[in-house]
Amino acid sequence: MSQDTKMGIQRLAIWAALAACLSTSFGGSSFVAMRFLVTETDPITIAFLRNAGAAIILTPIAFIVIRRWPTFSQLVIIAAMGSIFFCGLQVVFATALTYTTSGRAAMTYMTMPFLTLVLSVLFRAESLTIYKVLGIFIATSGVIVALWQSSSTSPSDAWVGDSIVLLGAFITAVFNVWSSRWLRLHEPLVVAVAGVLPGTILLFILAQFLGVPTFEANLSVNGWLAAAYIGLFGAAISYMLWLWALRHTTPTLVAIALPMNPFVALILGSLLLDEPLTPMMMAGFLMVLLGVFITNWYSQVKRV
Numbered sequence: 001m002s003q004d005t006k007m008g009i010q011r012l013a014i015w016a017a018l019a020a021c022l023s024t025s026f027g028g029s030s031f032v033a034m035r036f037l038v039t040e041t042d043p044i045t046i047a048f049l050r051n052a053g054a055a056i057i058l059t060p061i062a063f064i065v066i067r068r069w070p071t072f073s074q075l076v077i078i079a080a081m082g083s084i085f086f087c088g089l090q091v092v093f094a095t096a097l098t099y100t101t102s103g104r105a106a107m108t109y110m111t112m113p114f115l116t117l118v119l120s121v122l123f124r125a126e127s128l129t130i131y132k133v134l135g136i137f138i139a140t141s142g143v144i145v146a147l148w149q150s151s152s153t154s155p156s157d158a159w160v161g162d163s164i165v166l167l168g169a170f171i172t173a174v175f176n177v178w179s180s181r182w183l184r185l186h187e188p189l190v191v192a193v194a195g196v197l198p199g200t201i202l203l204f205i206l207a208q209f210l211g212v213p214t215f216e217a218n219l220s221v222n223g224w225l226a227a228a229y230i231g232l233f234g235a236a237i238s239y240m241l242w243l244w245a246l247r248h249t250t251p252t253l254v255a256i257a258l259p260m261n262p263f264v265a266l267i268l269g270s271l272l273l274d275e276p277l278t279p280m281m282m283a284g285f286l287m288v289l290l291g292v293f294i295t296n297w298y299s300q301v302k303r304v
Contacts, residue, residue, distance in 0.1 A: 016248040021260045023241035028264030030234030031102040032272060033226040034094055040223045042212040043094030046230075048203040050090050052214075053231015054192075054239060055200045062193040070186055075194055078182055082195015085175040086239075087202040092168040100161025101275045106265035108165040110143045110288055115173035120250070123177055135294035142287025145280060146262075176254065180246055188243035196239065262288070 030050075037046045070078060096105055114136045182191055207214045219227065245254045263285060269275035 013249045016245040016254065019241040020245040020254045023238045023245065024261040025264050026233045026238040026241075028102075028106050028261040029268055030230045030238070031093070031097065031106050031261070031265040032268040033230050033234065035097045035102040035105075035269070035273060037219075037223060037226050037230075038094065038098045040219055043098060044091060044203065044207050044210060044212045045214060046094040046227075047087070047090035048200065048207055048214045049227045050094075050230045050235045051086055051196055051200040051203055053228070054086075054196050054235035057232065057236040058189065058193050058240070059197060062189050066187060066190055068186075069190060070182075070194070074182075074186075078186075078191060078194040079198045081175065081178055082191065083198045083202050085171060086195045086199030087206075089168050089171050089175075090199075090203070091206070092164055092171065096161040096164035096168065098161070099164070100158040102269040102273065103262065103266040103275050103277070103281065104158055104162060105165045106262035107143050107146045107281075107284065108162045109169050109172075110262055111140055111166060112169035112172050112176075114140050115170055116176045119173050119177045131294055135291040137291070138294065139288045139291025142284040142289075142291065144284070145287060146284025176246060179243070180250075183243060183247040188240055188247055192239045192243055196235075 034046055034050075069075070093105070100108075117132055117136055179191060204214055242254070266275075266277055266281060266285065270277035
């Protein structure tokens with residue numbers, strides 16, 4: 001491999017890391033927007049509005065710009081797995097935020113890099129190293145510190161929401177590892193649309209079965225602004241950035257960009273929703289950052 005090729009790969013990895021950070025920043029702000037929306041409507045409605053926004057934006061773009069689509073059998077596989085991610089994950093998050101704060105939810109979601117690493121190693125998507133283990137151990141310890149300290153100022157049943165978010169972290173980790181194969185074969189936009197469309201249909205069917213609205217006309221002005229935000233930035237743009245990053249680097253190095261999620265959620269939750277932001281919570285966040293640094297420092301040393 002030539003020096004120019006190596007430099008190109010490194011630059012692409014840096015862009016992938018930046019894309020993942022921007023994606024998770026939108027994700028953290030979406031926790032806050034969804035936390036606001038659960039006071040006005042049902043979690044299923046919120047999940048549908050988020051996915052429907054992404055479907056409306058991404059689908060026409062895909063049919064205009066994509067020239068090579070997967071075969072029918074490949075589409076079925078991508079749609080099946082994408083439905084679990086794009087449907088199940090949104091229901092999980094919206095439900096969890098009826099019990100816990102946006103900051104706690106985002107910090108709990110920080111267990112996802114550890115789960116991604118475990119699954120990546122089990123399915124041989126990447127190798128296990130002491131730096132990766134140490135970095136994610138420190139990051140996960142930071143999550144525990146932050147949640148433990150904030151338990152006294154959080155809702156009494158916040159642990160229920162935290163447990164539900166853990167399920168969401170596992171779903172995301174599975175999708176990260178599974179999708180890396182398909183993202184080597186097809187454009188991120190293909191994978192996103194092939195998952196978000198059936199995911200939206202499933203959410204519609206689920207809403208009808210449970211008797212909850214998919215279109216909530218009684219939202220406040222701020223509620224509609226929040227719904228529009230999670231559809232555009234929290235779903236369409238965030239999904240595309242995340243999938244593009246997964247295509248150009250390893251699942252763990254994408255997942256380790258997740259600290260932007262709790263950072264944005266903690267700050268905006270404190271400013272907009274009066275959620276607690278304490279020194280120990282910030283200390284836990286700094287531990288997460290240290291874990292990120294250790295993991296990414298290893299990857300840079302290996303390239304030198």
